[in-house]
Amino acid sequence: MIVVLERETDAVRAAGISAELASAGVATTPGTEAGGRAVLVSEREVSADQSTWIRGLPGVAEVTVTPGKYRLTSRVFRPTTTTVEVGAGVVIGGPGFVVAAGPCAVESAGQLDSVARAVADGGAAVLRGGAFKPRSSPYSFQGLEEHGLRLLEEQRDRTGLPVVTEVLEPAWIERVAKSADILQIGARNMQNYPLLREAGRSGLPVLLKRGLSATVEEWLLAAEYVLLEGNPNVILCERGIRSYEPSTRFTLDLSAIPVVKRVSHLPVIVDPSHSGGRADLVRPLALAAAAAGADGLLVDVHTDPTSARCDADQALTAPEFAELVEALERVLYAVDRPLTRPLWAPTAEAV
Amino acid sequence: MIVVLERETDAVRAAGISAELASAGVATTPGTEAGGRAVLVSEREVSADQSTWIRGLPGVAEVTVTPGKYRLTSRVFRPTTTTVEVGAGVVIGGPGFVVAAGPCAVESAGQLDSVARAVADGGAAVLRGGAFKPRSSPYSFQGLEEHGLRLLEEQRDRTGLPVVTEVLEPAWIERVAKSADILQIGARNMQNYPLLREAGRSGLPVLLKRGLSATVEEWLLAAEYVLLEGNPNVILCERGIRSYEPSTRFTLDLSAIPVVKRVSHLPVIVDPSHSGGRADLVRPLALAAAAAGADGLLVDVHTDPTSARCDADQALTAPEFAELVEALERVLYAVDRPLTRPLWAPTAEAV
Amino acid sequence: MIVVLERETDAVRAAGISAELASAGVATTPGTEAGGRAVLVSEREVSADQSTWIRGLPGVAEVTVTPGKYRLTSRVFRPTTTTVEVGAGVVIGGPGFVVAAGPCAVESAGQLDSVARAVADGGAAVLRGGAFKPRSSPYSFQGLEEHGLRLLEEQRDRTGLPVVTEVLEPAWIERVAKSADILQIGARNMQNYPLLREAGRSGLPVLLKRGLSATVEEWLLAAEYVLLEGNPNVILCERGIRSYEPSTRFTLDLSAIPVVKRVSHLPVIVDPSHSGGRADLVRPLALAAAAAGADGLLVDVHTDPTSARCDADQALTAPEFAELVEALERVLYAVDRPLTRPLWAPTAEAV
Amino acid sequence: MIVVLERETDAVRAAGISAELASAGVATTPGTEAGGRAVLVSEREVSADQSTWIRGLPGVAEVTVTPGKYRLTSRVFRPTTTTVEVGAGVVIGGPGFVVAAGPCAVESAGQLDSVARAVADGGAAVLRGGAFKPRSSPYSFQGLEEHGLRLLEEQRDRTGLPVVTEVLEPAWIERVAKSADILQIGARNMQNYPLLREAGRSGLPVLLKRGLSATVEEWLLAAEYVLLEGNPNVILCERGIRSYEPSTRFTLDLSAIPVVKRVSHLPVIVDPSHSGGRADLVRPLALAAAAAGADGLLVDVHTDPTSARCDADQALTAPEFAELVEALERVLYAVDRPLTRPLWAPTAEAV
Ligand SMILES: C=C(OP(=O)(O)O)C(=O)O
Ligand SMILES: C=C(OP(=O)(O)O)C(=O)O
Ligand SMILES: C=C(OP(=O)(O)O)C(=O)O
Ligand SMILES: C=C(OP(=O)(O)O)C(=O)O
Structure with a gap:
């Protein structure tokens, strides 16, 4: 799962979201997506319920579930070929x-x-x-x-x-x-x-x-x-x-x-x-x-x-x-x- | 090396050639080439001298030395693609x-x-x-x-x-x-x-x-x-x-x-x-x-x-x-x- | 799954069992187990219900479910090492x-x-x-x-x-x-x-x-x-x-x-x-x-x-x-x- | 080939030897062997004549020819197992x-x-x-x-x-x-x-x-x-x-x-x-x-x-x-x- 944060979400808020996710059992790794927005990426999958909950957290722009082990490289996350x-x-x-x-x-x-x-x-x-x-x-x-x-x-x-x-x-x-x-x-x-x-x-x-x-x-x-x-x-x-x-x-x-x-x-x-x-x-x-x-x-x-x-x-x-x-x-x-x-x-x- | 025998070379003569080669240290396997002529094929290479000698044996039509382990499949033996x-x-x-x-x-x-x-x-x-x-x-x-x-x-x-x-x-x-x-x-x-x-x-x-x-x-x-x-x-x-x-x-x-x-x-x-x-x-x-x-x-x-x-x-x-x-x-x-x-x-x- | 038939089950009865299984969607291959009894072996797994039903069929001695693709070679079917x-x-x-x-x-x-x-x-x-x-x-x-x-x-x-x-x-x-x-x-x-x-x-x-x-x-x-x-x-x-x-x-x-x-x-x-x-x-x-x-x-x-x-x-x-x-x-x-x-x-x- | 230099051979002399070898067509790479002496190592093999000549150069302690591509790791260079x-x-x-x-x-x-x-x-x-x-x-x-x-x-x-x-x-x-x-x-x-x-x-x-x-x-x-x-x-x-x-x-x-x-x-x-x-x-x-x-x-x-x-x-x-x-x-x-x-x-x- 990839959680893309809103552009205005600052580092402190991002850390807060990461902590919230962690306490719900979803460990994430912080990074940056192609467009420059901060992301939090989890290795394992999340349940549909968790995904809905995460989408609703303040500061979160998008949540994408990608199959297999691929996250930012996945065509599900980014459907058009990178140029x-x-x-x-x-x-x-x-x-x-x-x-x-x-x-x-x-x-x-x-x-x-x-x-x-x-x-x-x-x-x-x-x-x-x-x-x-x-x-x-x-x-x-x-x-x-x-x-x-x-x-x-x-x-x-x-x-x-x-x-x-x-x-x-x-x-x-x-x-x-x-x-x-x-x-x-x-x-x-x-x-x-x-x-x-x-x-x-x-x-x-x-x-x-x-x-x-x-x-x-x-x-x-x-x-x-x-x-x-x-x-x-x-x-x-x-x-x-x-x-x-x-x-x-x-x-x-x-x-x-x-x-x-x-x-x-x-x-x-x-x-x-x-x-x-x-x-x-x-x-x-x-x-x-x-x-x-x-x-x-x-x-x-x-x-x-x-x-x-x-x-x-x-x-x-x-x-x-x-x-x-x-x-x-x-x-x-x-x-x-x-x-x-x-x-x-x-x-x-x-x- | 592939020894192609002349069309008229009969089985007895072929066996004789094979025996001659063997006694000169060149073991061969008998077979038939694409055109239907009998062949004697050796696994190892022969010297240039041996090859000349073999070419001169009565009943022998051609002698071809092919590189590697390939013999009848070799493009050296048969230069045109098989159809x-x-x-x-x-x-x-x-x-x-x-x-x-x-x-x-x-x-x-x-x-x-x-x-x-x-x-x-x-x-x-x-x-x-x-x-x-x-x-x-x-x-x-x-x-x-x-x-x-x-x-x-x-x-x-x-x-x-x-x-x-x-x-x-x-x-x-x-x-x-x-x-x-x-x-x-x-x-x-x-x-x-x-x-x-x-x-x-x-x-x-x-x-x-x-x-x-x-x-x-x-x-x-x-x-x-x-x-x-x-x-x-x-x-x-x-x-x-x-x-x-x-x-x-x-x-x-x-x-x-x-x-x-x-x-x-x-x-x-x-x-x-x-x-x-x-x-x-x-x-x-x-x-x-x-x-x-x-x-x-x-x-x-x-x-x-x-x-x-x-x-x-x-x-x-x-x-x-x-x-x-x-x-x-x-x-x-x-x-x-x-x-x-x-x-x-x-x-x-x-x- | 392996269905072992009773020793006295004759070929006609065995064919009947095979047909019954087939019509329930369980294709089987006939064979013989080590002890000489006839077996019917299926490639796919069966449900617990099906397995119980099969066990009850007249002529059936045992039903064994083995993991993976192994059947007669499986240690689950035959726990002791073959000598x-x-x-x-x-x-x-x-x-x-x-x-x-x-x-x-x-x-x-x-x-x-x-x-x-x-x-x-x-x-x-x-x-x-x-x-x-x-x-x-x-x-x-x-x-x-x-x-x-x-x-x-x-x-x-x-x-x-x-x-x-x-x-x-x-x-x-x-x-x-x-x-x-x-x-x-x-x-x-x-x-x-x-x-x-x-x-x-x-x-x-x-x-x-x-x-x-x-x-x-x-x-x-x-x-x-x-x-x-x-x-x-x-x-x-x-x-x-x-x-x-x-x-x-x-x-x-x-x-x-x-x-x-x-x-x-x-x-x-x-x-x-x-x-x-x-x-x-x-x-x-x-x-x-x-x-x-x-x-x-x-x-x-x-x-x-x-x-x-x-x-x-x-x-x-x-x-x-x-x-x-x-x-x-x-x-x-x-x-x-x-x-x-x-x-x-x-x-x-x-x- | 490995050329081990004498302990007293200084860097300038070593460079000179390397240059001499290079002009004879033997490119070498400088290094140090286990005992701390300088070495010059060549990728390719040298002829017996060259090897004798190199052995005679002032400042050279030993010349070892090792088979294959191995040099300092070769058991020929160092016969006893490294501890x-x-x-x-x-x-x-x-x-x-x-x-x-x-x-x-x-x-x-x-x-x-x-x-x-x-x-x-x-x-x-x-x-x-x-x-x-x-x-x-x-x-x-x-x-x-x-x-x-x-x-x-x-x-x-x-x-x-x-x-x-x-x-x-x-x-x-x-x-x-x-x-x-x-x-x-x-x-x-x-x-x-x-x-x-x-x-x-x-x-x-x-x-x-x-x-x-x-x-x-x-x-x-x-x-x-x-x-x-x-x-x-x-x-x-x-x-x-x-x-x-x-x-x-x-x-x-x-x-x-x-x-x-x-x-x-x-x-x-x-x-x-x-x-x-x-x-x-x-x-x-x-x-x-x-x-x-x-x-x-x-x-x-x-x-x-x-x-x-x-x-x-x-x-x-x-x-x-x-x-x-x-x-x-x-x-x-x-x-x-x-x-x-x-x-x-x-x-x-x-x-
Ligand atoms: C990662 C390890 O091994 P390898 O480099 O052999 O995969 C390890 O020993 O911790
Ligand atoms: C040909 C033999 O072995 P494999 O089939 O393992 O190559 C052999 O044991 O003689
Ligand atoms: C079994 C087949 O192929 P292969 O022998 O290449 O596996 C096939 O072409 O049907
Ligand atoms: C060393 C090269 O390629 P590779 O890393 O694929 O071996 C190269 O392209 O120069």
């Missing part, structure tokens, strides 16, 4: 299908520059690139860190493309937010709750990857941590789950798209690159994602994949990316969705 | 995308009749329906068995639609083959080797479901049992694999389509019904399968799903099926594939 | 812990003879050995088949050890039963229902391996197929399940032992060889199985593992097996269970 | 088997006091209890946080038992270290690299839970992050992995114990409580863990499980815990390991 404006007029979750693309890791000024041009030219509306790379081994390339952030910032300024980049710990969110438009929370951190809360407090768009073996329920509950801080700007990203199948690094779970869309109002995009870990699978999986109803893609592109310092096997080349987007537009047409085009066209500019 | 003619001019694995649809289980003459009309009307080119149902519990409905076969036969005669139905044991193949055009081998029987061999011997089209937790490699090796008997008519069917995710019965592994197509020449279709176990997921998964490059679909349809005696939650109604096919045609157009239409149009006929 | 007498006085499921050991595959008279001596010497009370090997690839060694059966029979005669061997299809059960005391149904065939039914009809002890990705519930429902034919002699065998972990072939699920023992009366043994696929894991996993409450083990032993034609990496040598049994006896002592010793001591005999 | 002294003379990884027990979450002074007494009385040598609880839902009890730490500190002072408690973020390590002897890093944070590094820097014993779907390799690579900071005090804890089986919350992977022990020198304990999520499974799984070679256990105990605010279903009562330890001692005797007894005996004291 997340990520910068430069790009909106995820609206009619337009958004492709974010770029290198797995930012490696150098030259590399990022060439890839950024290529993806903008190819049809990406958002630039991706990791400055902090969470790697299984401490001996693998860990990203350019702060220097990588500066390079992303430069490209954003030059290209106008909004930037998405991963953040690994709460202490870095403020700094990352200066260089990026979307905070990416990686699969390995999906249940890093201090990070989720802090990303919630930032108010910034958050791209929340599904955990390596997270259920859809756990994934939405992770999003719930962000929303509870008053930040509705969550974009979910399916990126493959652990299974026994060895021919792909992970198993892309496209069923998760319609499953999420049925229970939640959050937009969902798909990462066909990290999922399979194979460049040759990116195109069929990307098209399948669009057909299954995804709101966008996150794609690894590199102008020289063989030299990539991270996940070299999965990066598309610039021409492969351009062909993918062409094929994608045909499928999007079949499902009545336009592709959101980048504002900037580097090739045109060069002319 | 399986399943009856009434319907071909799976060719340019046309083929939808097989019908009830999970044949329940009665009336039920099968109404569903057969509905699916033919909706655009299915093959009729599915289980007469023998492999059920986890012995107390669940096990199918109408022989009576179910007779009902399928009647519908085939009336509608002209080729029929696919499951066979559970070698002893029944001959009988099932009288009533059906395609032998379905279910997920639970993917590693039932006597059944695979016998299906191979029948020469009939075999729809081979992926095992509940089979790797792609195991699945193709299962197909290898059928092919080795000289029967090239295998259609693979991805139907979801076991994972930890509880919101769907199985996790549809669409990556398997491009993975299989890269290593093998066999056609692959997708069952979006048994995969999710949920009617609301059938359409998005079906469209995704088409976009990912599948050669067809196997869809559960029921004119009265709530009364279905088997897997009621996953059946589409007749109108839902018709809408699915409409949406599917748009996606197929985007990927340049025509839908194979049924020869028979019951509604038109009724007029 | 399976497998030959030569060896009982599985009683106080004694039974070790079955031998080669993965029977390879030759000499191999089987040396391994049989070694395992009897080491403390095995049952001889295992596959004559029919279900192999992922048709090019792998498939077993000596009928010749393998004859070799097993010879060893049984010579050593007095009861023999367990796998059977792959219904048509072979009668022949296998001549040479073996326990029919092994392999992981790949756990849901091969015609095979389960036929094994049920044989009345012989059945060793039922857990399917590669079977839930405990599906495993017990598979056993239910055997029990329903009036054959209570089912021994379950946990042999590892599919998971994402690559360092072992399968993941041994020892939790399944206490889970099964809580809901069912069937004995459970463990195969630590096929589970890990690694000889170095057999001992720790075998001891763990004993500590967790297993009723026995199934262990691969080979006197020359490097030459083994099947699963060479997992076979213990004769001395390793003897050491395992020594260590095992200490753990068994800790959990108050004696080891069932073989009747025959080949070394002693040789003296 | 972690966790306080009050308790050592994990030595001959003694150590039981850590206590409530899942610290709930109140009274609760912690009664549970601490019970577990010390029952035979636990370490007290567990979560002050910060990582919960799937933000609406579940999140722990008493700082207040919980104070209560743990009080119990440590009173009972002399070393304390293990979870830490969720780098910023809290210093504070947690004041109240606890062992930093627990939870399954959800196994790949939270900033947290691992900071725990490494603290030099404190770190209990590293296996990630929900981590492979053994990923788990050891996570430990590598801690070791690289010069902190050798890592205790691994197997706590069940994600699988498809629904009868237990996770699937305890006991094979991981011998697998880890073969490749690594780190001690491994087992959490039979979080694994199954069921109190009735704790005892069989705990005994199995001891038989399989674990170095200790982490067990949830509550004096009133039904009132527990976290994971109530899995907590043992005080008497159940005492019985478990009794049974455990018998199994430990069978595998020649003594139980490490707590120094403090509250009941005796009370007398």
Whole structure:
């Protein structure tokens, strides 16, 4: 159950309501809903009688009962799909299908520059690139860190493309937010709750990857941590789950798209690159994602994949990316969705 | 390695070649390739020298070295995609995308009749329906068995639609083959080797479901049992694999389509019904399968799903099926594939 | 619900009761319980009222309501653990812990003879050995088949050890039963229902391996197929399940032992060889199985593992097996269970 | 490859060696080994020639080539099992088997006091209890946080038992270290690299839970992050992995114990409580863990499980815990390991 308080209800009154509910056996957690109003959320269900009584309490604006464990992420609480404006007029979750693309890791000024041009030219509306790379081994390339952030910032300024980049710990969110438009929370951190809360407090768009073996329920509950801080700007990203199948690094779970869309109002995009870990699978999986109803893609592109310092096997080349987007537009047409085009066209500019 | 023998090589000579190879340390298994010539297949690789030597042996037509564990199923052995003619001019694995649809289980003459009309009307080119149902519990409905076969036969005669139905044991193949055009081998029987061999011997089209937790490699090796008997008519069917995710019965592994197509020449279709176990997921998964490059679909349809005696939650109604096919045609157009239409149009006929 | 009929209730009366139940909305499946009495089993639950009414019907001896989907396998129906007498006085499921050991595959008279001596010497009370090997690839060694059966029979005669061997299809059960005391149904065939039914009809002890990705519930429902034919002699065998972990072939699920023992009366043994696929894991996993409450083990032993034609990496040598049994006896002592010793001591005999 | 530098090699010289290696194509990561010497670690292997050359460089003490991806965690680098002294003379990884027990979450002074007494009385040598609880839902009890730490500190002072408690973020390590002897890093944070590094820097014993779907390799690579900071005090804890089986919350992977022990020198304990999520499974799984070679256990105990605010279903009562330890001692005797007894005996004291 979610109790939304009236805008004018002050903190003291809110605490009073919470205490009243608690003494009636209904423990609640305080938070803020998308519109900025205070909420009190209970884990368990309440009886119809209790719900009527709560609705009548002074200071209470609305009471919503949501099924399952979902509360603020529930489509029952918020029936229309959330649209997340990520910068430069790009909106995820609206009619337009958004492709974010770029290198797995930012490696150098030259590399990022060439890839950024290529993806903008190819049809990406958002630039991706990791400055902090969470790697299984401490001996693998860990990203350019702060220097990588500066390079992303430069490209954003030059290209106008909004930037998405991963953040690994709460202490870095403020700094990352200066260089990026979307905070990416990686699969390995999906249940890093201090990070989720802090990303919630930032108010910034958050791209929340599904955990390596997270259920859809756990994934939405992770999003719930962000929303509870008053930040509705969550974009979910399916990126493959652990299974026994060895021919792909992970198993892309496209069923998760319609499953999420049925229970939640959050937009969902798909990462066909990290999922399979194979460049040759990116195109069929990307098209399948669009057909299954995804709101966008996150794609690894590199102008020289063989030299990539991270996940070299999965990066598309610039021409492969351009062909993918062409094929994608045909499928999007079949499902009545336009592709959101980048504002900037580097090739045109060069002319 | 696959050694194809010349057509005129007789059994005695073949045995001699096999013995020669064995004494050189190359154990082989005898079989028959698609074109009807005898083959000797080895599990391990041979050296380049050995391969040259074998090529020179009298009676040997060709020697092909295939990577991995794949032999007759390998695209290296047979570079063009296999096309399986399943009856009434319907071909799976060719340019046309083929939808097989019908009830999970044949329940009665009336039920099968109404569903057969509905699916033919909706655009299915093959009729599915289980007469023998492999059920986890012995107390669940096990199918109408022989009576179910007779009902399928009647519908085939009336509608002209080729029929696919499951066979559970070698002893029944001959009988099932009288009533059906395609032998379905279910997920639970993917590693039932006597059944695979016998299906191979029948020469009939075999729809081979992926095992509940089979790797792609195991699945193709299962197909290898059928092919080795000289029967090239295998259609693979991805139907979801076991994972930890509880919101769907199985996790549809669409990556398997491009993975299989890269290593093998066999056609692959997708069952979006048994995969999710949920009617609301059938359409998005079906469209995704088409976009990912599948050669067809196997869809559960029921004119009265709530009364279905088997897997009621996953059946589409007749109108839902018709809408699915409409949406599917748009996606197929985007990927340049025509839908194979049924020869028979019951509604038109009724007029 | 299980309705046990009185011994004197004839087939006509039984059919009448079944019809009466059906017309009251309670569909049932006929079968035979362990004691030989006819039963009618329903999949769904019945109301308390219905249950009282059924209890009163002439010809009905007992009505038992069992929780979940379990019926004849349920500990509620049969509270004491089933003991399976497998030959030569060896009982599985009683106080004694039974070790079955031998080669993965029977390879030759000499191999089987040396391994049989070694395992009897080491403390095995049952001889295992596959004559029919279900192999992922048709090019792998498939077993000596009928010749393998004859070799097993010879060893049984010579050593007095009861023999367990796998059977792959219904048509072979009668022949296998001549040479073996326990029919092994392999992981790949756990849901091969015609095979389960036929094994049920044989009345012989059945060793039922857990399917590669079977839930405990599906495993017990598979056993239910055997029990329903009036054959209570089912021994379950946990042999590892599919998971994402690559360092072992399968993941041994020892939790399944206490889970099964809580809901069912069937004995459970463990195969630590096929589970890990690694000889170095057999001992720790075998001891763990004993500590967790297993009723026995199934262990691969080979006197020359490097030459083994099947699963060479997992076979213990004769001395390793003897050491395992020594260590095992200490753990068994800790959990108050004696080891069932073989009747025959080949070394002693040789003296 | 691990290059250990001589103790007297200063930072400038170390940087020089690293640069020399890099220019020879061997990229390395700097760190500190257990003994406090600087190391340079490379991800890839080096040739025998290179290794000889590196060994001869001034300032280099040793060069070790380790198989696979393991470096500082490899048993090849450090052949003897690591012993972690966790306080009050308790050592994990030595001959003694150590039981850590206590409530899942610290709930109140009274609760912690009664549970601490019970577990010390029952035979636990370490007290567990979560002050910060990582919960799937933000609406579940999140722990008493700082207040919980104070209560743990009080119990440590009173009972002399070393304390293990979870830490969720780098910023809290210093504070947690004041109240606890062992930093627990939870399954959800196994790949939270900033947290691992900071725990490494603290030099404190770190209990590293296996990630929900981590492979053994990923788990050891996570430990590598801690070791690289010069902190050798890592205790691994197997706590069940994600699988498809629904009868237990996770699937305890006991094979991981011998697998880890073969490749690594780190001690491994087992959490039979979080694994199954069921109190009735704790005892069989705990005994199995001891038989399989674990170095200790982490067990949830509550004096009133039904009132527990976290994971109530899995907590043992005080008497159940005492019985478990009794049974455990018998199994430990069978595998020649003594139980490490707590120094403090509250009941005796009370007398
Ligand atoms: C590391 C990444 O992805 P994931 O967190 O999904 O592994 C990434 O997108 O750069
Ligand atoms: C039982 C069926 O499917 P599967 O073998 O894939 O479970 C079916 O298609 O009827
Ligand atoms: C093949 C065997 O086992 P499983 O069926 O468990 O793979 C066997 O025990 O020989
Ligand atoms: C939360 C805990 O465990 P895990 O991290 O293994 O889930 C715990 O031990 O309190």
